[in-house]
Amino acid sequence: MRMDNGVLHLDTAIKHYAHTDRLISGAISDPLVKLDCVKVEPIHRAFAPMARKQAYDVSEMAIVTYLQAKAYNKPLIMLPTVVAARLQQGCIVYNAKRGHMDISDLAGARVGVRAYTQTTGMWVRAILAQTYGMLSENINWITFEGSHLAEYEDPAFVTHAPEGKNMLDMLLAGELDAAIFGNDLPGNEGIVPLIPNPVEADRIWYEQHRFVPINHVIVMHREVAEKTPHSVKSVYRMFKQGKADAKPTPGIPNKLPDGISGIRQPLEMILDFCNTQQLLPRKLGLDEIFADSIAFLGEDAQ
The missing domain is CATH 3.40.190.10 (Periplasmic binding protein-like II)
Incomplete structure (x- = not known):
């Protein structure tokens, strides 16, 4: 100033x-x-x-x-x-080249997210729980960064990825079962939305809540x-x-x-x-x- x-x-x-x-x-x-x-x-x-x-x-x-x-x-x-x-439902993806995956397969799965506190991750987890009945604590979350607030500590069901690892590379290699991306949503062949027809799913969500x-x-x-x-x-x-x-x-x-x-x-x-x-x-x-x-x-x- x-x-x-x-x-x-x-x-x-x-x-x-x-x-x-x-x-x-x-x-x-x-x-x-x-x-x-x-x-x-x-x-x-x-x-x-x-x-x-x-x-x-x-x-x-x-x-x-x-x-x-x-x-x-x-x-x-x-x-x-x-x-x-x-609208968030296209932000969780998986590698279809390694086999088909459904939302029900998230229980016990390894899911990457840049940080557990990332806002896009919060919304995707909320939608998974609210709309599809998949609770956050039943998923093994793998993170690559900590919180923007130094005081915050991730919950016990969150694990930090090994140093030097990259989320997309881990997803492609099968070291992650799925991952949440924001503006950096990958366009690699075989990386597809986990939630079927996410555009239609988002339309339904918007009609229910009337906000983005x-x-x-x-x-x-x-x-x-x-x-x-x-x-x-x-x-x-x-x-x-x-x-x-x-x-x-x-x-x-x-x-x-x-x-x-x-x-x-x-x-x-x-x-x-x-x-x-x-x-x-x-x-x-x-x-x-x-x-x-x-x-x-x-x-x-x-």
Whole structure:
């Protein structure tokens, strides 16, 4: 955070999306606040530095990472604006060249995921349990990274892969029975979705719940918000404007939600899933999470 000729400059880590490109380029701006965007690729590499050390003033962050940071009392505030969401049922795959696999085969299977705390992994496990009756604790989870929060320890049914191992290579070699991928979903021959017809399965899930599973939100360093409270409204307005100006995102049947009313239902569900999957050190309530939005944004938070 720095002032330059009366303009507050905020170090910002966000990914290029259709709805953030104009923020990154400066086409969407504010007379008193400027987002100085830094490139972090892939964007999840920004989450641990932001959660642990508040390395940026503003950052995109996975919702599970934010909830863990909140539970560990890290000095962050969440803005009620979603920047990434995805229908999730095509994200768990297996190697069909090594034989057919059904959801029922997951019991006792070795399933890879980048980190147990990865938000996509949380959603896939939740859907497996809620829709297909396959509980997380009945699967042997193999991870390749730890949590973005140093304080968190994985549950006992989670094992870290041997040093130097790669999830895709292990899946291809048969060292994993299945794996969950996010934006890095592989296109290798024989790697196919575990859930049959995931597009139709996602359509049914969406019709039941009427929202797209949230992956990433925007957070700010609490110190920045408290020292310059006007900046919170400015940042929130710019992200909302970016989405209003952007063309619809392919694969997302509705606009990415803003405001407490837009994220209350999915966040309530996410909290339940996080508790069930042993992702949080303590229970969080919606009132605690939304208190910052109300304090800094007032009526705009709704």
